[in-house]
Amino acid sequence: GESVGLHLPTLSVQEGDNSIINCAYSNSASDYFIWYKQESGKGPQFIIDIRSNMDKRQGQRVTVLLNKTVKHLSLQIAATQPGDSAVYFCAEGYNNAGNMLTFGGGTRLMVKP
Amino acid sequence: GAGVSQSPRYKVAKRGQDVALRCDPISGHVSLFWYQQALGQGPEFLTYFQNEAQLDKSGLPSDRFFAERPEGSVSTLKIQRTQQEDSAVYLCASSPNRENQPQHFGDGTRLSIL
Numbered sequence: 001g002e003s004v005g006l007h008l009p010t011l012s013v014q015e016g017d018n019s020i021i022n023c024a025y026s027n028s029a030s031d032y033f034i035w036y037k038q039e040s041g042k043g044p045q046f047i048i049d050i051r052s053n054m055d056k057r058q059g060q061r062v063t064v065l066l067n068k069t070v071k072h073l074s075l076q077i078a079a080t081q082p083g084d085s086a087v088y089f090c091a092e093g094y095n096n097a098g099n100m101l102t103f104g105g106g107t108r109l110m111v112k113p
Numbered sequence: 114g115a116g117v118s119q120s121p122r123y124k125v126a127k128r129g130q131d132v133a134l135r136c137d138p139i140s141g142h143v144s145l146f147w148y149q150q151a152l153g154q155g156p157e158f159l160t161y162f163q164n165e166a167q168l169d170k171s172g173l174p175s176d177r178f179f180a181e182r183p184e185g186s187v188s189t190l191k192i193q194r195t196q197q198e199d200s201a202v203y204l205c206a207s208s209p210n211r212e213n214q215p216q217h218f219g220d221g222t223r224l225s226i227l
Contacts, residue, residue: 008153034215034216036218041220042220042221043117043119043204043206043218043219043220043221044156044204044218045218046215046216046217049215089155089156091155099161099169100146100158100161100169100172101146101156101158101216102158103155103156103157104155105154105155106154106155
């Protein structure tokens with residue numbers, strides 16, 4: 001299928017290393033943040049989310065960190081695998097998860113075997 | 114269970130033609146969203162439904178774009194008199210509209226206007 005994100009910032013990591021993908025959000029009123037993974041030809045796939053009353057949330061091999069002071073969000077992937085290769089988008093919303101999301105520009109993660 | 118289903122997966126139309134894109138949300142999901150994704154960019158919000166009510170259509174780029182969800186389930190995004198700049202992937206997402214429930218996306222319809 002056609003590639004997603006032909007001119008996106010790219011992070012290249014070795015298989016087994018940890019990955020950190022960063023995102024700056026724009027709206028200080030946002031209270032909900034979410035990371036999606038998008039593979040070529042597919043829709044965004046939910047990874048993990050966090051509300052603004054938290055600064056860290058962990059999932060399986062993934063951790064999201066939120067710094068509201070500088071409006072920064074990061075996604076940490078432990079022991080990165082080739083299947084993690086994709087484009088990663090952060091998104092912000094407010095009020096609750098039922099409202100629209102505003103997406104960032106995306107980062108391409110390439111995992112070298 | 115089934116995820117969000119979109120059809121067709123690919124649509125090619127000539128400039129000036131009308132197109133209709135379909136979204137079947139996850140069963141029971143109250144909220145339904147349409148996004149437009151240009152190549153190399155993140156999705157951009159178009160419109161939002163809660164059940165059959167269209168609560169926000171602020172992202173629709175022109176009055177050629179129209180969306181409906183008459184029975185609160187399946188939704189259709191219609192684009193009239195298509196133009197080349199309408200070429201993009203159109204993504205549909207649904208969510209239960211409860212707190213801490215993320216939006217789940219379909220695989221989109223890739224629209225190409227010749």
